[in-house]
Amino acid sequence: EPEVTQTPSHQVTQMGQEVILRCVPISNHLYFYWYRQILGQKVEFLVSFYNNEISEKSEIFDDQFSVERPDGSNFTLKIRSTKLEDSAMYFCASNPNSGTSGRLHTDTQYFGPGTRLTVL
Amino acid sequence: QKEVEQDPGPLSVPEGAIVSLNCTYSNSAFQYFMWYRQYSRKGPELLMYTYSSGNKEDGRFTAQVDKSSKYISLFIRDSQPSDSATYLCAMSSSNFGNEKLTFGTGTRLTIIP
Numbered sequence: 284e285p286e287v288t289q290t291p292s293h294q295v296t297q298m299g300q301e302v303i304l305r306c307v308p309i310s311n312h313l314y315f316y317w318y319r320q321i322l323g324q325k326v327e328f329l330v331s332f333y334n335n336e337i338s339e340k341s342e343i344f345d346d347q348f349s350v351e352r353p354d355g356s357n358f359t360l361k362i363r364s365t366k367l368e369d370s371a372m373y374f375c376a377s378n379p380n381s382g383t384s385g386r387l388h389t390d391t392q393y394f395g396p397g398t399r400l401t402v403l
Numbered sequence: 404q405k406e407v408e409q410d411p412g413p414l415s416v417p418e419g420a421i422v423s424l425n426c427t428y429s430n431s432a433f434q435y436f437m438w439y440r441q442y443s444r445k446g447p448e449l450l451m452y453t454y455s456s457g458n459k460e461d462g463r464f465t466a467q468v469d470k471s472s473k474y475i476s477l478f479i480r481d482s483q484p485s486d487s488a489t490y491l492c493a494m495s496s497s498n499f500g501n502e503k504l505t506f507g508t509g510t511r512l513t514i515i516p
Binding site for chain 2: 289318325331341372374392394395396397399
């Protein structure tokens with residue numbers, strides 16, 4: 284069964300450094316997302332991405348964050364200057380959604396295994 | 404008031420018992436409701452997906468939605484030790500592709516053999 288993959292599984296970095304988290308969404312999916320989960324807290328939406336542009340972003344997704352789909356398979360999250368509070372699990376998700384809505388559409392989001400980011 | 408509330412547990416039940424997990428929400432725009440299972444240090448895995456009010460059954464799992472009460476439930480019958488995980492409810496106001504999911508905090512469940 285196709286699945287979302289993420290690399291690396293664990294990333295350790297120094298405060299102020301740039302990190303890039305990588306995701307390979309399921310191949311025929313059209314929408315891509317990043318969520319994060321700080322230890323012991325709930326999963327929080329960061330950003331959604333469609334047709335090579337951001338569809339929606341949360342308050343958390345400030346100027347230090349960016350997303351990119353550099354080729355036909357990868358989807359990346361870049362954090363420009365990491366802070367201690369960026370330490371969290373980062374989950375990528377994808378959705379096959381055709382771009383329409385309604386009760387007959389049961390497409391939803393499928394999550395990857397996550398990247399644990401530790402900022403020292 | 405939090406948008407989605409979920410009792411974090413932990414909840415421990417003996418093997419074979421029926422488990423009931425619940426979430427309440429405040430945003431009346433939510434129409435799509437999901438339950439995800441998350442094992443330790445893994446990503447959320449979709450278990451159930453429902454639209455609006457009503458019941459949906461899949462094997463040992465039943466999802467219930469009561470929009471009038473803004474209350475959703477997941478029932479697990481004949482619980483197994485392999486069901487031990489954190490269960491997350493999630494919801495959205497549409498299933499349009501860019502719609503974000505809003506999650507509860509998750510309930511940590513342990514099934515005791």
